[in-house]
Each structure stands twice: as C-alpha cells, then as structure tokens.
Amino acid sequence: MVAQSASILGAALILVAYAAHQAGRLGRDRLLYNILNAAGGLLLCLVAIDARQIGFIILEAVWTVISLLGLGKSLRGTSGA
Numbered sequence: 001m002v003a004q005s006a007s008i009l010g011a012a013l014i015l016v017a018y019a020a021h022q023a024g025r026l027g028r029d030r031l032l033y034n035i036l037n038a039a040g041g042l043l044l045c046l047v048a049i050d051a052r053q054i055g056f057i058i059l060e061a062v063w064t065v066i067s068l069l070g071l072g073k074s075l076r077g078t079s080g081a
Contacts, residue, residue: 003047010043014063031074038067 017036020026026033045060 003050006043007047010040010047013037013040013043015040028070029074031071034067034071034074038064038071041067 013036017026017033017040021028021033028034041060041064045057045064048056048060
C-alpha cells in the first residue's frame with residue numbers, strides 16, 4: 001500500500017509539472033518545475049528499486065539526476081538557454 005501511494009504521488013508530481021509546462025504556466029527553468037520533477041522521479045525510483053524493476057530504476061534515476069541538474073541551474077538563476 002505504501003509503494004502504491006508513493007508511486008501515485010510521484011506520477012502526480014511529474015504530471016502536474018508536465019501539464020503546467022504544456023499549458024505555458026510553468027517554464028523548465030522555474031524552481032517549482034524542477035522540484036516537482038526531482039521529487040516525483042525520486043519517489044518513482046524508490047518504488048522501482050523496491051520492485052526490482054531495472055528498466056524503471058534506470059529511467060527514474062536518470063530523470064531525477066536531470067531534474068536535479070535543472071534545479072541547480074534554477075537555484076543559480078541560469079536557464080542554460
């Protein structure tokens with residue numbers, strides 16, 4: 001039950017960021033966008049580790065790292081664009 005709740009929350013965080021980005025309400029250089037993606041990716045990565053799903057571990061670990069790099073850029077105030 002905990003893993004299911006974590007996976008739903010993780011997916012929701014990523015989907016909220018994506019939907020807001022697509023709607024033009026949240027740019028990829030924004031702090032909130034990167035926080036949502038990093039938190040969602042981390043939750044899903046932990047669930048994948050628990051389930052021993054190697055493909056999803058790789059996907060979510062890379063998603064989290066990329067989001068953390070974006071978060072670092074946001075914190076420094078540079079968009080990289």
